[in-house]
């Protein structure tokens with residue numbers, strides 16, 4: 001490992017500590033099973049009640065395409081700050097997280113054993129165009 005790689009690694013690691021991220025920077029994508037089936041199931045309920053009326057799944061597919069390779073956390077923050085458009089920020093954090101799990105699943109991404117958690121490693125999960 002050369003000096004600058006070492007430095008970059010330790011910077012990333014300290015950033016992780018500051019944010020309370022437990023894992024060392026480990027690249028993951030939404031293809032790696034980063035949410036659970038339980039989150040998908042709860043997310044569907046939230047989606048049907050709060051998101052379905054204004055967008056169809058095609059819209060989310062296009063959104064995921066335009067967010068290709070961005071951290072999933074940024075999309076979560078964006079949705080949290082702006083949606084539902086008629087009442088932004090009105091859902092609980094967990095509901096936003098579940099709704100993202102549902103949208104990802106509907107776009108063909110797999111479930112896994114570890115729940116998606118905005119406080120834990122979500123910045124290191126990249127979006128992949130469906």
Ligand code: HEC
Nearest residue numbers: 047050051052053054055063066078079083084085086099
């Ligand atoms: C009252 C209508 C309405 C509801 C309900 C609504 N949205 Fe939106 N949404 C909009 C509008 C308007 C825009 C911005 C214009 C556009 O891109 O179509 C938007 C944009 C978005 C975007 C694009 C963000 C970007 O920057 O690429 C996402 C993702 C999104 N909404 C997700 C959701 C989710 C998830 C829910 C449910 C929690 C939801 N929306 C509920 C109207 C709505």
